[in-house]
Amino acid sequence: DTGVSQDPRHKITKRGQNVTFRCDPISEHNRLYWYRQTLGQGPEFLTYFQNEAQLEKSRLLSDRFSAERPKGSFSTLEIQRTEQGDSAMYLCASSLAGREGLRNEQFFGPGTRLTVL
């Protein structure tokens, strides 16, 4: 399968614990995005990377959220001191930025469903 993959698919944790999710983009894609989707809502943009550079992070929900893409390939999203309100589906997407600049199609992974007890 050459699509976007995410691990784990499901995570149950207790309030106050830290969690980390991984995303592997499509191999030739240089842009990687994180979104959050809560029940009954559309995905909400969190942050994105071009190669290893994090170009937009102002939409991260709080300072408990952080993301990395150290080698420009896979990315991790960490939530520290989880709260019940963090329960959601966390989606990763990737795209290939070309000469058309912003005209890039984002391909989504299956998501990681987080439940905070």
Added chain:
Amino acid sequence: AQSVSQHNHHVILSEAASLELGCNYSYGGTVNLFWYVQYPGQHLQLLLKYFSGDPLVKGIKGFEAEFIKSKFSFNLRKPSVQWSDTAEYFCAVNAWNAGNMLTFGGGTRLMVKP
């Protein structure tokens, strides 16, 4: 800030009925527009996209959408739905001055009765 509205939250149709799902966005500049579909248990998939040119775009599985700039709309249509079209549909917008952020509508859950 850009926003996207999908006015129909739930739609129930019988097979062979025609479908139109509304999508309106608020942003005055140049936009790229998308419709994504999420079938039960599956991840988001691109249905169709508009970047420029002919405002009537055709996507997969017989879907099409029309960009009407004066109405800030990008409605999704299909002349005859099938049971397999049961899914959730999301409209999304990328404004040219908003980096690579996609702004999604709240989604429309479509149920097609056999």
